[in-house]
Amino acid sequence: MKSLFLIIAYLVAVTLPLILSWLTGGPPRPFLEELASGLGILAFSMVLLEFILSGRFKSISNGVGMDVTMRFHQVLARTALGFALIHPFLYQGTPSGGQRPWDPTRQLTITTDFSALSTGIAAYLLLPSLVLLAIGRTQLDYKYETWRLIHGIGALLIALLLLHHTVYAGRYGSQPVMTWVWLAMTGGAVGSLLYVYLLVPLRDKARAWQVTSVTQLTSKQWEVTLKPDGHSGLDYKAGQFVWLNLGHSSFSMKENPFSICSAPAAGPEISFMIKELGDFTRTLGQIKAGTAAYLDGPYGNLSVDGRTEPGVALIAGGVGLAPLLGILRQMRLTGDPRSVRLVYGNRVVDQIAYRDELGAQDVFYVLSDPPENWCGEKGFVDAALMDRIFSVKEFNEWVFVMCGPTIMMDIVEDHLIERGTPSHRILSERFNYD
Template sequence: MSTETAIARPSVRGMPALVLVLLYVALTFGPAFAASLIGDANAPTYWSLLGRVSGIAALAMFLMQFVTSGRYETISGRIGLDRSMSFHRVAAYGAILMVAVHVTAFVLRGRAVWSFDRLWERFVAYLVDPAMLTGVVSIALALVLMPIAIFLRRGPLPYAWWRVLHGLLALAVGGFALHHSIDNARYFADPYGSTAIYALAFIAGLALGVVYLVRPFLAFRFGYRVTSVRDLSPSITELVLDAPGTSRFRFEAGQFVWMTVDGKHTITDNPFSIASAPAELPRLRFLIRKAGDMTRAVVGLKPGTRIGIDGPHGSFTLAEGGSGPLVLIAGGIGIAPVLSLLRHLVASGDTRLVRLLVTARTPADHVARAEIEAMAAGRDMKTLLLVKEDVGTGFEIGRCERKNVENILDGIDRSAATAFVCGSPRIMDTAVGHLLDLGLKPGHVVMERFDYDGAHDAISSALRRRLVALLTAVFIGVAALAWFVFSPENSGSGGHQDGETIVTDNNQRGSAGRGGGQGWGRPGNGEPHED
């Protein structure tokens, strides 16, 4: 079947998915649980205690966002950077929802009968309380951050500007929230919960330091420079990089890197799939469509220009495919990682059955046609090259339709086959739907996509359900912890019966303070009475 190449495979450094799930639950739910281990609840109502617990969890979830967005192989090495980034986006909704629980619970905290006027008065009182200022600002910035992250990611701002704005707003949200917690939250009176949050804040700060300070230096350590830039079609350019023979960069066929041009900060980097095989190392080849700021700039790169490389990333590799037949579907520039897989099969002597479907806008965009035909001549490989419009060059007109997918699946063992799909979101949604309908197993379909949180195919929908289930577990844990810690016999202690008074004078807040070691149940500096 296959032979070993002289190029060593990169080691898989990522943690298993189950370990990542347990870590996330521990780091988001854990600080609230730790804070409950000391002192008694002394909460007049369940809602009061739920407000405290959800506040801790919300802060922990926001701090974890800095870690899940940082392209760390420890997190994404096994599950894929696309999945970890999709979780980052879904978890952001969870953090906002946890903040909503935090605010709502405190508004409902009183023992008096609820009424809209009473609840509104209490809500406004929190908004105008000077002691709550940093908390209010943090929430307001988070509500600004969300639409910017969602709607401006692909324009109209340049990508680098969007990343800077996104990062600065996230830093402000986390910083104001942390200050609010230190200055107001009662749980900072105990050493367990506060230590857990300080540890998370340290990890978040470390993640920022790596992204903005360390990574710019590491990106150029492999010594890559531009060897050639040539147009393969009016819309596709091939970029070739070379490094000294001593370069330690390694990758698996199908992976991608984040690329930075000399003289620029890595905040401007962009992801590009490697089109070459590992056997060509240290040489790297890329196929780049002229579409965005970075891709258009590639055309003007001169030989000798230094290029920073961060990677490899991605799980679009043959390691996901076992030893059975391969079904490769590529749309447009999605041919790049698929071409890497094909070139690796040839270089390694892997003669397994291959079925290939490639769609492109024009015949000229089938830039690897001759090479693909040469590959197919010496192996059991059926190809179907489709174009939107034929201009007399012999290509078949069509898209990624069911009949075309069924065509390439004809005659193979679909229960043993693994499909690799890369292209536009629409092509991937369509292709995955056809593959599953035609008998491939969901676990045997590998995609390279970064929109799992918004994709419409069955596999992405299943992933979203698992991510939502994980976040739901955190919410259930928070609610259950508040209920478990709450002691009904303590509901008569302290406060006013109607629950309306908000004390804003720090001198009237009690003597425990943040270092008093009194746990949940004693007022700390700057926190309104939990009546």
């Protein structure tokens, strides 16, 4: 129900400028020119709403899930890009110059005022660059924090350029009512940035944390544990994640999303299972006890709290174990009566973390490169493995919670759907998004 409400709210918000433009506009023009204006209006409103779909607003991401929120963000960004790229090529009207409004009869479509056109041209060049950088960010050799800063500044610049272009070069945007609409929507987008990068850090500064321990789990995986510094801690559900800032100002851009691997029932301390990936995670072993930390969260709906399914299947790949470990710990600590089964995939045996704690009962270890004496599952977490571990009844009745590499999750999710698992019983969280 909440997903449907959010979709309707989005459609209303993105089409409102188009509807108001139609109500306040002048006489109709040729179809292609009206289509050009319509695509431009939709592209601009979609760009502005992308600020809200950034994943940093709990009312959205916690309601429908981070995977859905970010995939929606990606698809709509590319749709807006398509509309924007087509938009200028559909105009066929005769250019006109002179003082604005350049066309009192509302029959012409294009101004020759270069200052009005230049901002549109600049946005036209920046928008595809921003989308392509987002799609290829994992292949580019720069830090996550650098990409995030570029993405934020680029999006803000595009919004401001489009605002100027729409108001000063648009047939409909120059109408007083529409000018105020675009100013309000752009203000909302800019306000969302101020909330994320100013108000949230101010709040976090008053709720600092301290590092209590940093423990090496495997050659490339660490556990970082924090305790609240003068406050009661974080109200979260097992399986959720936060944006973690270690050793920097609360206003620093050096924060990253990490899943919580501890259980709420264990007390106020919070733990994270973090893998070295070549960025700041290379320095985890150098972090000392007492180091200040800040958390923004919790986010995500990768939680089985309140669900009524008779069993919980946890499907993890590598460091994707983190949120599922939190769920497993919470179920064990609270004496949850539901059946639970963990499938945990890695490449080699030395990558298995928390093996002593996990134990062997209802835990299936999977290695793609096992040693000769390996007695567990061999290969990958795939359809054949799922069929060996789960029955037809369990596919239909259990809730399946997944976190790990995209290829693993795509294979498992496709197989679950093929086996008849309802979509609302498949919860997933991916490592990254293009």
